[in-house]
Amino acid sequence: MRDEMKCRVCRGPLRPPERGRPPLYCSRACQARAYRSRKNPPLPAPTAPELAGRPRQIVEAVWRIAAERGLRMATVREIAAEAGVTPRVVQYHFPGKHQLLVTALQTLHRDNDRRARDRFAALRDASDPRVLLRAVLEELLPLDDRRRTSLRVMAAYYAWSLTDPALAAVFLHAGQPLEDLVATLITAAGAPPxxxxxxxxxxxxxxxxxxxxxxxxxxxTRADVLRVLDHHLNRILPR
Amino acid sequence: MRDEMKCRVCRGPLRPPERGRPPLYCSRACQARAYRSRKNPPLPAPTAPELAGRPRQIVEAVWRIAAERGLRMATVREIAAEAGVTPRVVQYHFPGKHQLLVTALQTLHRDNDRRARDRFAALRDASDPRVLLRAVLEELLPLDDRRRTSLRVMAAYYAWSLTDPALAAVFLHAGQPLEDLVATLITAAGAPPxxxxxxxxxxxxxxxxxxxxxxxxxxxTRADVLRVLDHHLNRILPR
DNA sequence: CTTTCGTGGATACGTTCGTATCACGAGGGA
DNA sequence: TCCCTCGTGATACGAACGTATCCACGAAAG
Structure with a gap:
């Protein structure tokens, strides 16, 4: 039932190959038609499953490339090389490059969320709201390699998201719980009326x-930024 | 004295063309060698001359594409089509795509500077520092099409500049006179000690x-942002 | 009238992109 | 033993990229 010896588009005869893989189309024009008829971008799923193993490893390669060389250089071949696999493996685990990029952003968002939540929980019992507030705001600053990488990746994705609805959806998904949390902490820390x-x-x-x-x-400089932050914390929460 | 009929790389004989332009190299390998020997990016000039006429028109096409479809889509062919010229014309007026992008960012920066300065000068004599301060800060917000376009272009360029020294230099060139201006205005408006x-x-x-x-x-929403702005203006400059 | 020179249209070049296809090996029932 | 699926390497495909080259045309200069 295989359609060998016939062009897949026009059903015409195929020339037998002298060497290498046997051809599927009778001409480049027929192959181009088959190629064009396949370009319909489906909507990405709003949720993403938890990643582990090789998919996780590939997604982290996307982060490193985006942070160090820009999202522009995050090609499938570069991602594969950075992850230590062949491009075929990337192709196997993700349905396409765009979906991979969306998944990488979703995973980074979830990772940052989880890390912030963990740090928050660790400080919640032992510290006063003022320390808690400062910790939450400091988490936004690129004060170590991890946060610097994360912010650089986010900046690259932000620019891309301005012209890509699927990426914009990831940014808009969280709503604005961060501002609400900060406002709650300001109240809890005993700010003046x-x-x-x-x-x-x-x-x-x-x-x-x-x-x-x-x-x-x-x-x-880092000192400048921290000075501004402390100034306003002191202003909002006088001792 | 022309070196016709000989390969430009290996000086070997050329096959006479059956039709079209006569070949310059005896093989694709020789052409590839000539191509590779030409890829050395020279440092861009720190200053940029004023643009007018067709170069200006091309630079504005870059802005529109970057704002509406992202810097990623700002290819030479797209830029030329948006500007209403052929790619050859873009190639004629700019030494390369990278230099064109740098020039576009420099020109946008200078345009924004000039516009802000004009608005500042127009308000300086007739208004109190409080109105002046609000106008300066409002200029940063995407409140009309021009400012929205400008901010979208800037966001796209910012991400790119994180991995491109020539673009980063444009961002860093101005220093931080804007913050100084705002601080001066706050003082002039009679802020409390x-x-x-x-x-x-x-x-x-x-x-x-x-x-x-x-x-x-x-x-x-726009109302949200303006409410926050006015709240802090009232806080810093109580009536 | 001839000769330059600035300008730009048409097209080809080498490269690289995302993706598709084929081949093959390992593992697990039937 | 046969068959099937999963995972992966090798490689090919069409498209688009930035750029280079070849020519043609018009105006100015000689």
């Missing part, structure tokens, strides 16, 4: 993120 | 920029 926790939280989260981007460029 | 103008300026500029990025994603 003159302080508006929501407005302070909005500016703090946005401002610290922006200062973090300056830090990536070395346009500011 | 309890206010630290520099620290407020740092958080304000970073925060408003961050809120602007949220606005691009429609993660916040």
């Amino acid at each position: 003159a302080i508006d926790p929501a407005a302070e939280a909005d500016l703090l989260v946005g401002g610290i993120s922006g200062l973090g981007l300056d830090l990536l460029h070395r346009r500011r | 309890a206010i630290d103008p520099a620290a407020e300026a740092d958080l304000l500029v970073g925060g408003i920029s961050g809120l602007g990025l949220d606005l691009l994603h429609r993660r916040r």
Whole structure:
């Protein structure tokens, strides 16, 4: 029942190959038609399963390349080389490059969420809300290699997400629980009634993120950023 | 004195062409060698001349593509089509794609600077420092099509600049006069002595920029952002 | 009238991209 | 033993990329 010896598009006869793999189409034009008829981007699934093993290893290779050389250089071949596998293995575990990039962003988001939650839980019992608040905001700054990598990857993805609905959906998925958490912490830390926790939280989260981007460029120093952060913590939560 | 009928690399004989342009190399291998021996990226000039006429038109095409479809889609062919010229014309006016992208960013920076300076000069005589300060900060927000386009282009370039020294240099070139200007305005507007103008300026500029990025994603509404801005202006400059 | 020179259209070059296809080996029932 | 699936290496495909080269045309210069 195999359709050998006939072009898959026009059903015409095939020329027998002199060497190598036998041809599937009678001409480049027929092969091009078959190629074009396959380009329909399906919508990506809103959720993503937990990754482990080789898929996880490939996704982490995407992070490293995006952070060090930019998302632009994250080609399938480069990702495979960085992960120590062949391109075929990447192709086997992910239905396509776009889905791989979306999955990599989702996984990074979930990883950061989990790490922040763990740190929060570890500090929650032993510390006062002021320390907790500072820890939450510090998590946004690229103060070590892990956070610097994460922020660089996020910056690369943000630009891409402005023109890609699937990536934008990942950014918008979380809503804005971070600003709500900061506002709650400001209230819990005993801010004076003159302080508006929501407005302070909005500016703090946005401002610290922006200062973090300056830090990536070395346009500011780490001490500068931390000084600004402490100044405003002292302003919002006077001792 | 022309070296016709001989390969430009190995000086071997050329096969006469049956039709079309006569060949320059005796084989693809020789052509590949000539190609590889030409790939040395020279350092871009730190300054850029003023653009007008067709170069300006091409640079504006880069902006539109970067804003609407992403820097990733800003290929030479797309840029030429958007500018209404042939790719050859782009090639004629710019020494290469990378230099074109750098020039486009430099020109956008200078345009934004000039516009902000004009608006500042127009308001300087008739308004109090508070209105001036609000105008300066509002200029950072994507509140109309021009500013939205500009911010989207800047976001795309920022991500690219993290892995491209020539683009990073453009971002770092200005230093931080904007924060200084805001701090000066805060002082001039008569802030109470309890206010630290520099620290407020740092958080304000970073925060408003961050809120602007949220606005691009429609993660916040324009009213939200303006409410936060006015809240902090009222806090820093009580009536 | 001839000769340059700036400009740009048409097209080809080598490269690299994402993806598809084929071949094959290991493992596990029937 | 046969057959099937899973995983993977090798390689090919069409497309698009940045760039280079060949020519043609018009205006200015001689």
